[in-house]
Amino acid sequence: GGWYDKPLNHAHVGLCIQQKGRVGAVAWVVGSHATDGSKEFWFERALLFHEDAHVRRCQKLSHYRTVQRRHVYMAPAYPAVQEPLNGSLGHLQSWQQAVRRNDNLGNFVWLYGATRMMNPYTTVITQRDGESTYDAVAMASANLFYVPTPEHNDSAHLRAMAAATHALVAQLRKYNLPSFLLGVGLQTEFPDDPEQVNKTVSAMTLEHVYVEMLQEIKARSRIPSVTVRGKLTHSLCQKAGIRVCVPLGCPSFTIPRHPNLGAVLAGKWKNLTQKVISGSLRIALTLPAEKGTCWWANAVWHMLIHNLYKRYDCIFILQDKFDYISVKRWLSNASLDFDESRVKFFVDVDAWIKQLEQVDFVFGFRIHGNMAALGAGTPSLLIPTDFRILEMAEAMSLPHVPVWTLVKLGNLDLDALLQTLSFNFTALEITRRSAIRQYKAILNDAGLEMDPELQAIIDGSGTE
Numbered sequence: 001g002g003w004y005d006k007p008l009n010h011a012h013v014g015l016c017i018q019q020k021g022r023v024g025a026v027a028w029v030v031g032s033h034a035t036d037g038s039k040e041f042w043f044e045r046a047l048l049f050h051e052d053a054h055v056r057r058c059q060k061l062s063h064y065r066t067v068q069r070r071h072v073y074m075a076p077a078y079p080a081v082q083e084p085l086n087g088s089l090g091h092l093q094s095w096q097q098a099v100r101r102n103d104n105l106g107n108f109v110w111l112y113g114a115t116r117m118m119n120p121y122t123t124v125i126t127q128r129d130g131e132s133t134y135d136a137v138a139m140a141s142a143n144l145f146y147v148p149t150p151e152h153n154d155s156a157h158l159r160a161m162a163a164a165t166h167a168l169v170a171q172l173r174k175y176n177l178p179s180f181l182l183g184v185g186l187q188t189e190f191p192d193d194p195e196q197v198n199k200t201v202s203a204m205t206l207e208h209v210y211v212e213m214l215q216e217i218k219a220r221s222r223i224p225s226v227t228v229r230g231k232l233t234h235s236l237c238q239k240a241g242i243r244v245c246v247p248l249g250c251p252s253f254t255i256p257r258h259p260n261l262g263a264v265l266a267g268k269w270k271n272l273t274q275k276v277i278s279g280s281l282r283i284a285l286t287l288p289a290e291k292g293t294c295w296w297a298n299a300v301w302h303m304l305i306h307n308l309y310k311r312y313d314c315i316f317i318l319q320d321k322f323d324y325i326s327v328k329r330w331l332s333n334a335s336l337d338f339d340e341s342r343v344k345f346f347v348d349v350d351a352w353i354k355q356l357e358q359v360d361f362v363f364g365f366r367i368h369g370n371m372a373a374l375g376a377g378t379p380s381l382l383i384p385t386d387f388r389i390l391e392m393a394e395a396m397s398l399p400h401v402p403v404w405t406l407v408k409l410g411n412l413d414l415d416a417l418l419q420t421l422s423f424n425f426t427a428l429e430i431t432r433r434s435a436i437r438q439y440k441a442i443l444n445d446a447g448l449e450m451d452p453e454l455q456a457i458i459d460g461s462g463t464e
Helices: 053-060 091-101 107-116 155-175 194-202 208-218 231-239 261-270 272-278 297-309 323-333 349-356 367-376 387-395 403-408 414-420 425-445 452-459
Strands: 016-019 022-025 027-033 039-046 070-074 123-126 136-140 179-184 226-228 245-247 282-286 313-317 361-364 380-382
Touching: 107 136, 107 179, 107 349, 107 367, 136 155, 155 208, 179 208, 179 425, 226 231, 226 425, 231 245, 231 387, 261 272, 261 425, 272 414, 282 297, 282 367, 297 313, 297 323, 297 403, 313 349, 349 367, 361 367, 367 380, 367 387, 425 452
Parallel strands: 070 123, 070 136, 136 179, 179 226, 226 245, 282 313, 282 361, 361 380
Antiparallel strands: 016 022, 027 039
16 A cells, blocks of 8 residues: 555555454545535545544553554564566576575565564564664574584584674674574484484584574573474583573464465365375475585486476475576486476565466475465475474475485386375464464563564454
């Protein structure tokens, strides 16, 4: 909407009324008589609280709870409007333009979830550092806790993550405001031998700089206000003596706004087998992140190309900066052409979700590509290839099969696989609602309100 055709920023409206998940702006309405005798109305400006006697009266009678607007420092944050890509440049050039914005487009998905969980009518989010008028500090991070192992030890990456963490500590001390951190997690590869998983986990510890940052957040919150990706990261925090973390998975878990997402997914999952048999199944494929030479890479790409892409109506969803080259190479190895119409990528999460509403199933190796499917209400199967993806899948009760289990199948028979898998979508819905309640508590502890559509889900006031 807008005032006199000017864009309307929700957080700049003077007074809003929120009830059962719906929000309306209280405005000064001006009317005039048209020449045909009818009356026309238009909005002149927003009203302030002291200007509306009805609102003041209802507030005195406790019909409404008054909420003050809050200003939040959050960097990075998902923008209110995402600038579109220049499609006229051509497919490859558009892809290059996309990865210049972020070399992993999946980062836009978790940022979208972290930013949009806050009430847009009562929260002004800004990324400008240096101002002193903020009421709270919101931080969203992903692969911050890099933990090296004997098999996978990248000292340069560890130094980079330590430097980024020191910068966050400096910001926390600078503002000294109610603070919280969303979606932080472990970044560690699976061992080459799957039998060594438990041994690798038991040897893990958090670096001191990560512990220091968690202590700074603990000092600025009254409840545990660091949401971590899963039980593994949570256990490392506890091992370090930190009791400020809650294992909730990814903030993108809050993107879906359907009041009973679990029931929607359960119904659609039942129809997948029939679509496979009829040959009408439309699939979106999210690609594995290849870091060096992975023992499972050849087997996985063979499944993607020969068992899925060649047999079904498939599209590739690109995320990582290497995905474009990888798809070209593996298609060429299979003597297949690179069809641009079957290769998609997005910087706008709303457009990404809309695309996944057009398919029946998402099969993939990237957590945020599959979370976009969740936002679309489209069934998906996630294939974890490292500890971070596995712990998020477990924390959010997502349908998943670890990569070593998939590789043991050899040639993938999708129909047989779907018939052997059984997932508890009721557990997914219970987990989702519990996570939304936890996020609400964290926001409230910092003096912030949750988005009214999410509030309606846990209140039971949404529309089925």
